Amino acid sequence: MESRTARPPSGAPSRFRRVAATPAYRQVAEAIEREIIAGRIRPGEPIGTEAQLVSQFGVNRSTVREGIRLLEHSGLVRRDSSRRLWVGLPHYGRLALRMSRALVLHEVTFRELYEASLPMQLATVEAAVERATPETIAQLEENIARTERALGDPSEVAKLDAEFHGLVGKASRNRVLQLAREPSELLVMPTTEMILKRVKEGAPRLLHAHRMYVDAIRRRDKQAGRLWARRHLEDWRKGFERAGKDLDQPIDRIYLEST
């Protein structure tokens, strides 16, 4: 793609940057984005109507619309029921989904995923132990109760496992950690179902680990929390290998179907 700049006839140094004439629709998007990033328009406030933007930017409505679409995708701009434009807060889930997709497209391996998940999981549990409220603990216990009843149904258990880890993430009350952890979680989770289907002692072990998690959180015992987080994830890895899969294999696209 750089063929043009990368072909100086002889040893001539490539002296010039490629010229870039930013199209109007992108200028529109960038202008609006700047206003939001700088905080001059705050989340929840209305951006004008398309007609207003047309007159402000002095371009055609089609151009404005293309610019807006650019921002709409990232969540910086939302539309309400009447389709009017508002400044939005990019939602974690959306971003995490995109990141996990990017990871798959880059063909990262399960080993990378496992290696990265472990420390983030440990940190999350530690924070959760420190800051969990009685409310979230109750939610965790309720989740465990439901898991008990669903022990025979792998896909249901996998779903509850995902919910469980989501709750632990919430309990950590660290949004940076949550956002960092969630893309990996989105990729680990679907494989859990596969593992549970093939390794029949998986579900009880998972349930037991969850119980110990919550127990550690209730007793504010960081060491126990870390221990069980580690065991839980190691179980995942072992189950993965026991199911006949190779850790150094790229993550399968299949695990993205759930759009």
Next chain:
Amino acid sequence: MESRTARPPSGAPSRFRRVAATPAYRQVAEAIEREIIAGRIRPGEPIGTEAQLVSQFGVNRSTVREGIRLLEHSGLVRRDSSRRLWVGLPHYGRLALRMSRALVLHEVTFRELYEASLPMQLATVEAAVERATPETIAQLEENIARTERALGDPSEVAKLDAEFHGLVGKASRNRVLQLAREPSELLVMPTTEMILKRVKEGAPRLLHAHRMYVDAIRRRDKQAGRLWARRHLEDWRKGFERAGKDLDQPIDRIYLEST
């Protein structure tokens, strides 16, 4: 925004999901996205011309264009010099930038940032110790040499620090970890400059920590790597507090200017 579904005349249960008439431009975007995610079009391959898409989808060109803009923003679709459409690999840097922006818009605190950075930093160093190649080690040493020469210039040192951690990330050869760590790094980095300007023993301490990092990597000594990663980040925190800032304060928008 849920006003329509939330108004059952009496106590009648809300039995029906709200019908969602997905606009055509979004259907176009989703259709293309699905093809890419599923791997039926691979990165580097051309998506058709706008005219082709028009005839395939049976909608107007304006609609196709709006749909494409949605994807363009996420990097799934790129344009080359001739503005033709290609399937692209979403670039880490782009995604990380968006994530860090989202974090700022959500007004996360420096404490959250610090707490999340520490474990990820430790894991990164550990992986780097394990897998660094002579090449990247050489690059790290070269970075240190440049840092030595720039000791008097806080903003230059901050820039080199960012580069250093980028190199360590590369050395870790774990892309999941890298992607998880980078948004935080993008927010930690700009504050380093501020700290270095106000705490004059900051720069030498930073340099020393970097030296010990590389030393640990060269000797494949995980313990030392972890130790110095921890000290380095703790230095950052202490410097932050010594500069008179409060860890529980939301991250300032200012640190996003560098688009």
Next chain:
DNA sequence: TTTCGTCGGATTGTCGGACAATGGATTTGA
């Protein structure tokens, strides 16, 4: 043979205008 103009076709960026569908506001009717 290689390099340089030039030309034509293809494609994108932008524009202007148009209309149906929809939501919100307003007025009307009971």
Next chain:
DNA sequence: TCAAATCCATTGTCCGACAATCCGACGAAA
């Protein structure tokens, strides 16, 4: 006072058009 009918603003989609640009080809010149 409240519900129904009406109006108006706005969006989603379409159509057609044109300039700017890129690509490839074809010759002309060195």
